[in-house]
Ligand SMILES: Nc1ncnc2c1ncn2[C@@H]1O[C@H](COP(=O)(O)OP(=O)(O)OP(=O)(O)O)[C@@H](O)[C@H]1O
């Protein structure tokens with residue numbers, strides 16, 4: 003016999019209570035880890051969206067709105083920047099790259115973004131992870147379109163399909179403005195999931211989008227004519243956002259970034275540093291986060307109290323056991339540490355099983371979400387956090403064992419050896 | 424006698440608050456000796472055994488077990504000495520319920536500091552010599568017969584090879600035939616292993632089986648006011 007086998011036996015003698023207590027702890031740990039993981043996933047999703055760009059320039063009313071609309075497609079930006087202004091901006095400084103975006107159309111509620119092929123070459127939704135195609139290729143000619151992974155998964159569009167876009171910002175997916183049936187696009191590529199909001203978008207060239215709007219403009223003026231690329235006028239050529247990258251040396255953004263930020267603002271643009279705006283946004287939701295984590299911590303604490311109660315309630319039964327062990331040569335300190343260790347072991351078991359619960363639950367939801375929606379929500383807890391939670395649970399459980407341990411420590415031997423009636 | 428006595432008590436005094444007082448000026452049990460401590464119910468037999476085992480704190484005095492004074496040390500060290508030098512048997516056995524017969528014996532070895540590697544085999548040998556074998560060894564003691572439980576209790580008392588076994592009324596709940604058989608079993612087991620035996624009983628019929636007898640009243644005086 004060793005101390006360890008004594009504790010295992012003791013846990014098995016009260017098997018039901020042991021299992022229930024461990025499961026209580028496991029559920030609490032699982033919940034705690036899941037909430038932590040969800041919070042991290044949420045943050046990651048926002049971090050991913052801003053990717054490798056330094057500045058987002060637009061004519062939106064504010065920088066946070068411009069980021070939410072321009073990079074996360076919360077809504078369509080409504081304020082155009084004329085093409086000539088974009089070209090002037092592009093020429094005003096030796097940018098590493100400058101990519102124009104034009105938003106406003108959608109396919110069955112999913113935003114269609116008109117841009118240049120550089121979008122797939124230079125911009126990365128998650129810095130360091132270039133775009134990858136699940137099928138097909140980037141758009142090259144007019145009226146070619148690429149679908150994000152979630153769009154492909156939910157609408158079933160495939161390479162070779164012909165689709166028509168809808169103009170307008172209808173609120174629901176059922177009511178998406180009027181249709182551009184006159185112009186259809188050929189799907190030429192399907193993207194791999196990027197884990198960003200762009201998975202819910204489609205991408206095509208600028209000119210085709212301008213043609214759609216030019217057609218609308220003519221219709222509005224009462225002229226029913228076919229509009230081609232050659233018919234585009236200066237007024238049709240506009241963009242709603244510009245992604246900018248400042249040249250960097252050795253991975254560090256150059257000191258020019260704040261200067262350019264200020265200069266563009268003075269020129270009347272809305273200029274956003276996406277990472278900062280996301281930081282502000284996360285700061286706003288941090289309070290809700292903290293509340294959720296606090297609630298999960300309270301559940302964890304309650305499970306610790308559960309351990310203490312389970313042990314404490316069994317102390318009546320244990321007093322004789324303690325007295326016998328003392329007769330056999332166990333010291334007060336030994337019976338105290340046996341009780342404390344038993345409690346801590348409930349914590350270890352609960353922590354490990356709880357981690358399994360969280361991992362299995364996460365894997366199940368993640369694979370469902372990926373299959374059904376093409377959404378990537380990875381398990382985003384690093385091993386250090388998981389280890390910290392398991393160790394913390396063990397310490398909590400050990401603390402819960404202090405009081406029952408003291409009862410064992412103080413158990414008088416002589417009176418507990420008497421025959422019971 | 425040149426050999427160290429198994430038990431040597433000097434100037435021991437103790438009193439339960441409001442209870443009878445125990446005073447032992449000098450008393451010894453030789454190594455391998457057998458002594459019957461007689462006295463009616465409530466006379467103080469258990470109190471004396473618990474004192475000798477260091478489970479109650481004496482006001483003063485020495486209790487040497489195999490030459491080592493148990494009362495000179497306190498706490499963990501006293502517990503350790505008790506585990507090594509003294510085996511105890513109780514009227515209701517006080518086996519650890521939920522633990523197997525073998526584990527009960529092994530626990531005594533564990534707390535007495537016997538190396539773990541030896542536990543399993545030594546416990547099986549010991550229990551085997553007392554008539555338990557096969558799957559009885561690994562059955563929880565709660566599912567053994569009373570007779571088997573008694574043998575486990577004897578085995579556990581001898582597991583750490585103590586100098587003396589203190590048996591507190593092991594026959595109290597038995598009919599005379601069984602009482603005699605039990606006493607023989609305990610005696611035989613102690614003899615085989617060279618352990619001294621101090622056995623208490625309120626049953627006068629056991630007296631003739633022991634050469635050395637002592638009456639509890641030799642050591643115990645009732646509290647003042649309770650009459651004599
Ligand atoms: N903790 C205690 N406090 C006060 N008095 C006690 C305590 N324990 C025992 N006594 C008293 O001491 C006396 C001796 O008790 P003890 O249990 O030693 O007797 P015993 O000879 O073993 O009796 P029995 O044969 O019934 O087991 C009894 O009168 C008892 O009431």
Ligand SMILES: [Mg+2]
Nearest residue numbers: 468469470591
């Ligand atoms: Mg008694």
